[in-house]
Amino acid sequence: MTLKLEHLQLRAETPRGLFGADVPLGGGLVVLRAENSRGKSTAVRSILFALGLERMITAKASSLVTAAMRDTLIYDSATKAETPVRRSWVSLEISNQNQEIVTLTRWVKDSTISDGVIRVTHGPALTSVGVYPSEDFFVGRGGSVTSPRGFHNWLARFIGWELPELPARDGRTAPLYMEQVFPLLFVEQKRGWAGIQAQMPYFSAVTDVRKRAIEFLLALEIGGRELRRQELQARLRSLDEQWKSTHSRFMARTEGSGISVAGIPAQIRPGWSPGVNVGLLAAVDDGWVPVTEQIRAAKADLEAATGRAARSVGEVSSKIEGQLREALDRSTRIQENGAILRDEILRDQEELAAIEGRLNALADDLRQYQDVATLERLGAHTAADLRSDCPVCHRELPETLLGSEPANLMSIQDSINYIKQQVELFNAMEQDGRRVLEAKREQLAGFRAEASATRSLIRRLRTDLTSPNSILSEEEVAERIILRQKIEKLERLVEEFDTLQAQLDRLASAAESLRQELSEIPKDRFTDLDEKKIEALRRSFVKQLQEYDFGSFSDERLRLSADDYLPRRDDFDLQADISASDSIRVIWAYLIGLLEVSGQYNTNHPGFLVFDEPRQQSAKDVSFAALLRRASAHAASGQVILATSEKLEPLSEMLQGLPVVMHDVAGYLLQPI
Incomplete structure (x- = not known):
């Protein structure tokens, strides 16, 4: 599974003409250097914008890109004179493990095309101009991950990802969104350095989403088992809700009728099935009798009444007096x-x-x-x-x-x-x-x-x-009508009850199958392969901290938590217990560690990493130089992009002898085309 950023292109139309920038990226270690406020952040944020990942930073897509692509750009570096942006767009050429190259185009500002559209051109339209087929996808709205026309659905398939469905807090399921995976791959300057996965969005209401993202990226088998367990539990809860709904509807049907339901619980119980203890009971005098007996008695009375001709009042007066x-x-x-x-x-x-x-x-x-x-x-x-x-x-x-x-x-x-x-x-x-x-x-x-x-x-x-003796007895006529109505009502209720039992039996059988499958899921927390991956990450993490001159305490007490896979010192969150500069080193080490594990084992890591201004909190030169060496050594088969405002001379010394693609932005990034 690979995603490589090949080429970035920015374009902005202004009253003074067309401005833009072309940034070849390629593989390995890529360093983009620019002075502060000269366009480095414009380039980095434009990559996120082209990939439709603005929800890592902001809810509004156009707010992600800088003003130079959205409102006004400086066209004269000497006077800082500005010109308004009339129309602008970002294009990003990317490739995957199949050597398939596509070009993504997304419009920042346009009178006809919304920023909710990303155009995918199937070919290297930036580096090899030609005529290639293209198609449009939507992004930044519901269905972007699940719909065939959703951009992140397409991008997941392009990378080779199958994003899992996760249980959410409200009982439904939601996919693991790309914006929840990319904080482990892309650290933006303003918000990303507050901690590991600091840019994690929580809009999906998925529980333990940080943990799930790490499990997905490392392709831990425990993650799949846990997700399967939660999926089965969610389906069990759904069956229970169906049971309760079906049961309550029937109970509402019988409420106030003197009918009681015996042997059916209000919720699914293991081992329940229709049997001799299940039935409908009718209240008679001070006891209960089965409804089927009431039906038989009513039918016998109706047969007796129907077998005799209707008699006049005079013929049955003595009987009527007794009945009264x-x-x-x-x-x-x-x-x-x-x-x-x-x-x-x-x-x-x-x-x-x-x-x-x-x-x-x-x-x-x-x-x-x-x-x-x-x-x-x-x-x-x-x-x-x-x-x-x-x-x-x-x-x-x-x-x-x-x-x-x-x-x-x-x-x-x-x-x-x-x-x-x-x-x-x-x-x-x-x-x-x-x-x-x-x-x-x-x-x-x-x-x-x-x-x-x-x-x-x-x-x-x-x-x-009180009626004349010659007319028919009203009671004898009404008796037959009432008996027929009673029989019809009770028989209809018995039919509905039989249907209820069949529905509940299906639900109970389905629940039993789910419980059986749940019992067969291994109880062990980690497979041998999971433990090897976690240990490889821990070794890489600790080794890097040594190289980066981590100074808060010795590394003997460092470990990765079995609960969330994040670094701990004893039982405490590591980043809450160290200096600000060491916290930055922790982020370097952990994210590069994830990249390095993908080189040793089969994972879902796409093999690329972006650090925007990684030298935060005045990290030492020796630490930054070690980061560059480590990134270069382990980016040979992938890609690590570092955007920095480091001074050119010391940066060049740190990079000396390293295989690196260096882009030094002279002046402003956006220049007249």
């Missing part, structure tokens, strides 16, 4: 049972509120004891403050109970463990209480529905008794 007495008795029983059930529900609600209050109190106790445990580990003495009240009711204990020297007191850790057990117990009680309360509410809803049906029956029976 039964209906009145049933209505009374329902009211009595409903009143009892309402009282039980109120008591259950009070008990549930008491459990919730106890859980809140336990949570407070747990926090308090955990804080005390932390303080005691740090050497404080605070346990006595916790022994003056009852751990259950929190009332102050009398001295007669406390005594002068209490014996056999639980330790702080024992108290924490005890409280955790109490929390588990009360959580289980709360869950059981909620399930019982929900079932009783459904049973009460069933009572209400039955009471409503009984009242309707009483009205029909009374109507029949």
